[in-house]
Amino acid sequence: xxxxxxxxxxxxxxxxxxxxxxxxxxxxxxxxxxxxxxxxxxxxxxxxxxxxxxxxxxxxxxxxxxxxxxxxxxxxxxxxxxxxxxxxxxxxxxxxxxxxxxxxxxxxxxxxxxxxxxxxxxxxxxxxxxxxxxxxxxxxxxxxxxxxxx
Amino acid sequence: xxxxxxxxxxxxxxxxxxxxxxxxxxxxxxxxxxxxxxxxxxxxxxxxxxxxxxxxxxxxxxxxxxxxxxxxxxxxxxxxxxxxxxxxxxxxxxxxxxxxxxxxxxxxxxxxxxxxxxxxxxxxxxxxxxxxxxxxxxxxxxxxxxxxxx
DNA sequence: GCATATACGACTTTTTTGATCGTATTTATA
DNA sequence: TATAAATACGATCAAAAAAGTCGTATATGC
Ligand code: SF4
Ligand code: SF4
Numbered sequence: 516x517x518x519x520x521x522x523x524x525x526x527x528x529x530x531x532x533x534x535x536x537x538x539x540x541x542x543x544x545x546x547x548x549x550x551x552x553x554x555x556x557x558x559x560x561x562x563x564x565x566x567x568x569x570x571x572x573x574x575x576x577x578x579x580x581x582x583x584x585x586x587x588x589x590x591x592x593x594x595x596x597x598x599x600x601x602x603x604x605x606x607x608x609x610x611x612x613x614x615x616x617x618x619x620x621x622x623x624x625x626x627x628x629x630x631x632x633x634x635x636x637x638x639x640x641x642x643x644x645x646x647x648x649x650x651x652x653x654x655x656x657x658x659x660x661x662x663x664x665x
Numbered sequence: 666x667x668x669x670x671x672x673x674x675x676x677x678x679x680x681x682x683x684x685x686x687x688x689x690x691x692x693x694x695x696x697x698x699x700x701x702x703x704x705x706x707x708x709x710x711x712x713x714x715x716x717x718x719x720x721x722x723x724x725x726x727x728x729x730x731x732x733x734x735x736x737x738x739x740x741x742x743x744x745x746x747x748x749x750x751x752x753x754x755x756x757x758x759x760x761x762x763x764x765x766x767x768x769x770x771x772x773x774x775x776x777x778x779x780x781x782x783x784x785x786x787x788x789x790x791x792x793x794x795x796x797x798x799x800x801x802x803x804x805x806x807x808x809x810x811x812x813x814x815x
Numbered sequence: 816g817c818a819t820a821t822a823c824g825a826c827t828t829t830t831t832t833g834a835t836c837g838t839a840t841t842t843a844t845a
Numbered sequence: 846t847a848t849a850a851a852t853a854c855g856a857t858c859a860a861a862a863a864a865g866t867c868g869t870a871t872a873t874g875c
Binding site for chain 1: 669672673696697737750751753756759763765766768770772773775776780784793794796798799803804805807
């Protein structure tokens with residue numbers, strides 16, 4: 516949830532970009548996140564340099580960088596440690612495995628990692644915000660070989 | 666780990682397909698998995714119909730289906746619940762979210778889900794086993810926009 | 816009958832996640 | 846300058862999930 520909550524808050528700030536700070540109470544309400552929990556997340560985002568804040572009356576949080584300059588990949592990577600589906604194919608969170616030299620299915624995970632990073636590191640908050648919400652049918656419509664579940 | 670351990674064991678059985686059962690002691694040793702833990706995993710695999718077993722001397726586990734007929738996607742889905750990176754874009758493990766109607770970044774996750782399922786549901790154990798292990802350089806070589814970490 | 820397998824529920828430990836609380840500090844404004 | 850409203854931040858907690866262990870029952874081949 517942490518990563519998801521962080522993204523929710525960030526996109527709310529993208530929407531309000533240039534229009535002054537938003538108090539955490541408002542961020543929590545709008546995004547359906549426990550307020551006290553969101554405090555920690557916002558603090559992380561601040562320390563990472565993506566948002567800034569003003570205390571006191573009329574204070575709150577606002578983006579510290581342009582929405583075009585924050586990539587989804589960076590955000591996820593900071594909260595989850597890495598984008599890869601498993602640590603043995605990650606760079607930032609690499610963890611050696613004893614089976615590496617002969618493991619066969621590692622290649623499948625590598626393929627997925629490559630796609631995930633390609634997508635996530637090209638997607639700035641601005642780009643993503645410009646897109647339309649997902650329609651239900653898009654989730655249900657599965658184009659994999661057997662039409663099976665996901 | 667569970668999913669990874671399951672895959673390790675399965676691929677060992679693929680390698681030995683048609684050459685009699687392999688005792689769990691051997692599976693645990695070869696794949697660096699705690700033996701007692703692997704017992705539970707093998708039992709799951711058996712109940713799911715992918716492997717079968719023989720007790721007693723000269724007993725052990727063996728594939729119950731042809732390696733061409735078990736897909737990686739099925740395996741992962743059974744152990745992890747779903748392939749999607751987040752439940753709101755999953756079919757088998759779908760969980761409603763209050764933000765769905767206006768969430769923007771959900772589309773990014775949907776894109777990833779589509780790729781993951783496409784790859785995983787087309788990859789049979791046989792196909793994957795036929796491939797070569799991953800070289801270190803392939804993991805290090807990142808082709809995302811900024812050449813940054815993964 | 817004995818050695819060697821799997822079968823399987825109960826249990827324990829560890830890690831992760833999600834969340835709460837108390838209190839200090841800063842700021843605008845009346 | 847008092848006060849109300851905001852962030853700052855460490856301490857702590859609880860629940861859940863994941864990882865791993867144990868004891869013992871049962872089946873099989875020789
Ligand atoms: S078994 Fe293969 S995929 Fe799993 S961690 Fe080891 S190298 Fe990576
Ligand atoms: S906030 Fe968006 S991505 Fe996250 S769970 Fe809700 S709909 Fe899905």
